[in-house]
Amino acid sequence: MDLELTDNVALVTASSSGLGKASGRALASEGANVVLNGRNQDRLDAAVEEVREAAADTASVIGHAGDLTDPDDIADLVERPVAEFGGLDHLILSAGGPPSKPFLETTDEEWYEAFDLLVMSAVRTVRAAEPHLTESEHGTIVNITSASVKEAIDGLVLSNAVRMSVIGLEKTISKELAPDIRANAVLPGTHxxxxxxxxxxxxxxxxxxxxxxxxxxxxxxxxxxxxxGDPMELGRTVAFLSSPVSTYLDGVAIPIDGGSGASNL
Incomplete structure (x- = not known):
């Protein structure tokens, strides 16, 4: 199936490895120009080379290093695809996971750090990207969160609690920014x-x-x-949600967990 993403422009945060990188690879393989992001320049450079090898002939892939907890870095990151490719059509929000700890061993500082990493990074990135996504004819946002927003995972109190805020944000902006921008989420299980x-x-x-x-x-x-799961299975779902093929999907959160979830919804 042609996802009709040729010449579109996508920014994927925290994409120097794992599910973010797989999402960038899937988008580039469909012809989108992709900006990858990570904090470690060497790892980011390696990811750019790997994604370029899988990209369609018409697609360009570049990297932009930056820390998602730094507002200035986020502002620079969002402007990079605009400067390089003339706009921004798709924003894919990924972030590293907070430490795994039980509730009574988790400090106030760790709670604030997790909120800054998972929630405020998304808030700031969406805020900066919104004018460009609104200007696009294809504006989409896809949040990569976790299956923990459906069912709490033992020992992951920070992920269980804080990632719920990302889903609340996604659902809210799916209404407030529509019809110009669609916002959806994927909830990965074990990959x-x-x-x-x-x-x-x-x-x-x-x-x-x-x-x-x-x-x-x-x-x-x-x-x-x-x-x-194979990370590319999630990546291809992200590409689908970013594409015109999925234009009637807005505000959904799709578990990608091989059927392991027990939640009815």
């Missing part, structure tokens, strides 16, 4: 991201798993599809 790879490899080193493959199988326990 084979660098973080999962690291955890499985650590388990192999501790002799918890016989091999990397057997470790992945254990991580897939309880997932009806029978395996962990």
């Amino acid at each position: 084979e991201t660098p973080r999962i790879e690291e955890l499985v490899e650590q388990g192999v080193e501790r002799d918890e798993y016989e091999s990397y493959e057997s470790g992945l199988e254990e991580w897939a326990d309880g997932i009806p599809i029978g395996r962990v």
Whole structure:
């Protein structure tokens, strides 16, 4: 299916690895010009090269380093696609996860840091991008959050609580910014991201798993599809939600979890 994204312009935050990078790769493979973002310049450069290799012949891929907790960095980041490509059509909001801790061990400082990273980064980026997205004929926002907004995950109090605010923001702007801009969200379950790879490899080193493959199988326990997700499966959904093919979807939050969720809604 042609997602009709050729010559569109997309900005993907926190996209030097994992699900953000997969989203950038999916968009570029459909012909969109993509700006990737990350804090580590070397990792970002590597991601740009990888996404370029998968991009359509007509697509351009560039990187822009910046910290999503720094308002000045966000302002510069949003202006980069406008300067390079003449506008901005699609904003994909990704951010690193807060630390995993139980409630009683989580400090006030960690609560504020998580809110700044997950919520205020989205608020500031949307605020800066809104004029450009409104000017576009294709304006979309896709939030990459977590399955934890549907069902709390043990030991992840910060993600469970704070990411709910991102969904509240997404639902609100899906109404306030419509019809010029559509806003949706994806709620990833377990995917084979660098973080999962690291955890499985650590388990192999501790002799918890016989091999990397057997470790992945254990991580897939309880997932009806029978395996962990490929990041590109989420990336392709992000590209779909950014495309004209999905123009009647607005304000939705789609779990991408292999069927592991138990929530009815």
